[in-house]
Amino acid sequence: MIEQAVTTQTEIVYENTIFAEPIFHIGGFSVTNSLLTSWIAVVIILIISFKIKNKVNLVPRGLQNAMEALIEFFLDLFDSITGSREKSAKFFPFVFSFFLFIIICNLMGLLPGVGTIGQVVAEGGHKVFVPYLRGGTADLNATLALAIIGVVASHIFSVISLGFWKYFNKFVNIKAFLEIPRKIKNDPAIILVNPIKFLVGLMEIISELAKIASLSFRLFGNVFAGEVLLASMSAMLAFGLPLPFMFLEVMVGVIQALIFAILILSYLSMMSVEEEH
């Protein structure tokens, strides 16, 4: 038994763990490698924003031109979901920042130094390789946080635009019960339909939780599975084989960011209109 312990200590083990590994600690708060990468993504976004803000020409050229084209494309895309340009313009800053953050985090996970430069740490009897940087959205904490922010924001927007009573009646449909004595003469079937409406409202509460879970797991699963796939392909043959998978990962990163943003937008616009009969 003692000989087994000695031999495993000289081997360096690397496996993609589902949980991100901590790099250093600030006080009691451990900073993981995914967190470090997402901080770098935020710094990149800040640098781009300040560069564009300082010189805004009337006739755009260069970086400003590219950003304006991007914004036009997105406003048209959001129009097809919300239905009106002023609603899209209202929701645009919020949803576009989701898109920008997620796409930069996803693409940073594919850069050459990320996931490969690191240190060897002795952990639990054998040595483990811990990379310094790792994809920012490959951490379930990050995607869960983004999903919770999106869904809670849709509720807050709903209260702001509809008022608290109508928002409350989306979920606990008391109005359905109050309407029964008022409308029972015109429409006798209402005594059966409205209790069902009440129960449907209660089910909506559960579907909100399902929204959070599905948003976070979709993004996390796509990015994390892509990391593991690239690692296994590189382990097999590092010279030509990962190339089509790299293309796949770039496409998946862009598409998943787009889908996250579009879903958040559709939740926002669905919650801020009243349901029609």
Add this chain to the structure above:
Amino acid sequence: MLAKALAIGIGAIGPGIGVGLIGAKALEATGRNPEAFGKILSIMFLAIAFAEAIAIYALVISFSIK
């Protein structure tokens, strides 16, 4: 070990069929109306990502089983 394989194996049957159906319907719609190809393509990507998400849930479970 077997649990990991079964989780992803069985979990990928449904989404596989689903994505195939989405692609088939998209192609059929394009055949009927070749001008609308751009619109059909973008909605098809959206629907495929939703269907793939179920397979990804199964993959995450398979990674987290010891």
